Amino acid sequence: MIFRYIILFLILLPLKVFAVIEVDITRGNLSPLPVAVSPLSIDKDSKEEFKKILKKDNIGSEISKVVENNLKQSGLFNPLDKDAFLQKPDIANLKPRFEDWNLIKAQALITGKVTFVDEKLRVEFRLWDVLAGKEMMALAFTTVPSNWRRVGHIITDKVYERLTGEKGYFDTRIIYVAEEGPKTKRIKKLAIMDQDGFNNKFLTLGNELVLTPRFSPTNQMVTYLSYFRNLPRVYLLDIETGMQEVVGDFPGMTFAPRFSPDGKKIIMSFAKDGNSDIYTMDLENRIVERITNYPSIDTSPSYSPDGKYICFNSDRSGYQQIYVMSSNGKNVKRISFGTGIYGTPVWSPRGDLIAFTKLHKGKFYIGVMRADGTGERLLTENFYQEAPSWSPNGRVLIFYRETKTNSKGEGFSAKLWSIDLTGYNEKMVKTKTDASDPSWSSLLSN
Amino acid sequence: MNLRKILKNGFLILLASLVLTACATQKKTTGQLQGDVYTGKDSVEYLASGVPDRVFFATNETVLTTASRETLRKQAAWLRKNSKITVVLEGHADERGTREYNLAIGERRANSAKDYLMTHGISSDRISVLSYGKERPVDSGSNPLAWSKNRRSVTVKAN
Secondary structure, three states, X not given: OOOOOOEEEEEEXXXXXXXXXXXXXXXXXXXXXXXXXXXXXXXHHHXXXXXXXXXXXXXXXXXXXXXXXXXXXXXXXXXXXXXXXXXXXXXXXXXXXXXXXHHOOOOEEXXXXXXEEOOEEEEEEXXXXXXXXXXXXXXXXXXXXXXXXXXXXXXXXXHHHHHHOOOOOOOOEEEEEEEEOOHHHOEEEEEXXXXXXXXXXXXXXXXXXXXXXXXXXXXXXXXXXXXXXXXXXXXXXXXXXXXXXXXXXXOOEEEEEEEOOOOOEEEEEEEEOOEEEEEEEEOOOOOEEEOOOOOOOEEEEEEOOOOOEEEEEEOOOOOOEEEEEEOOOOOOEEOOOOOOEEEEEEEOOOOOEEEEEEEEOOEEEEEEEEXXXXXXXXXXXXXXXXXXXXXXXXXXXXXXXXXXXXXXXXXXXXXXXXXXXXXXXXXXXXXXOEEEEEEEOOOOOO | OHHHHHHHHHHHHHHHHHHHHHHHHOOOXXXXXXXXXXXXXXXXXXXXXXXXXXXXXXXXXXXXXXHHHHHHHHHHHHHHHOOOOOEEEEEEOOOOOOHHHHHHHHHHHHHHHHXXXXXXXXXXXXXXXXXXXXXXXXXXXXXXXXXXHHOEEEEEEOO
């Protein structure tokens, strides 16, 4: 329901401007771009209307706060202090006085306007290149007022795309497992939130253990593992309707599910008689196919974005390693050869890299390697962390990290963290409860 | 291999510290680990007098130790005597592994126990298998002794 009402109208196509600003996201950005996010201007009547509906004094500044926070969290931008702004929002949106913005060292400026039209929220915004004194982009769109946070995310995505040359990841959600209670009797619920931690919602009650939720590329469906009636099985959940169903009819535990890139199949492990192999089930015709057939543990399968290959985790060599095969199960090839053991391979949406968890000398690492196994790079080291999930543009990874308990078993926590592919900008993603097993959705709008 | 070395070193330190605190806490703490397999009695429950309910495994291993086989023979004898009882074998892993692989290894551990019970005359109809991976530790500590107690297969009466 939340996705539906966004309508984007392109009112002005960016003219050929010779922007002097651009942000390189391929390396760690140690000097983030100074950007001024002017509060969206709002007329008096609109302000009153939105106040009634949304209980926010000034929805214009609230939306710009969303943008500002997104830009800051990305690590690529440095939003400047609003107290230093000389120009009023409404005038800045018409024609910025670039000298003023230059004075406070802003290189980019975002201005805009929000109005109440036919019970809807209409927003327009502009991105300006302060040094060149030019408009880089102008866009307007209309949506239902309750979508106001998404408006901020969409603006951020457009700005990010214009300045980095790549799609953003802000109008997205994270599905994860919310955790509570002592480690020996942990209560786990499926939960979903916006990428910035807002609009958190629990999707299950915690009556049964749930693990490893993963988004479908179409965003409405989630596949996960539930211990409903103490039978660990892969389930399919429609987030919007709340409808759930078991995936397939397997005489034993199914686990480690993921969608195929077209969202039409679920790939997962099925364990029987001490042997786990990889299977797929077509969601339309319900046909089940066996992909691996080997007397070892084969699990954590993940498709390449073109659907032609599958990376997975197997201990057929004696210890957990990462393998790649064709999607029909042929041409199996081991790709991890470094020291230590490797798990949870997950293919980047860009196709070039595979992220993984590595255990070496008692430490856990999140790392990436090319799909042929070369170029291994470890991004972060800790006592325990695993299960990376890619942002839809393949630039950021989210994963979870657990702390060590003391001799009495105290001090345990599980939290979500994100880190750029560059290895920079590592930060905790705030959640109300403890959290694990994050999965990043694709962009809700384009 | 490296991992094993580390764990072994870890145990030496652990054992040393246990010896130091031994008088205060437990009687025979040095006897709680063999290699890195738990051999103590803490957390063990009994299906019947003299019939322990669980067996323990080495890190990353699913093969039964001599002590585990002895425990399972006792369970098999008890099951033969009580022919109406059915059981669930719950397989577990320690927290030092990725969640999905641990689910698989828990399943494999429980099946090691199941296979052994079957070779001692218990019908597979009476045994079901359930893996919890690392989701239900008995000891919430983050140390080699706690992990050794958590790498287990527990036989639970189902009826």
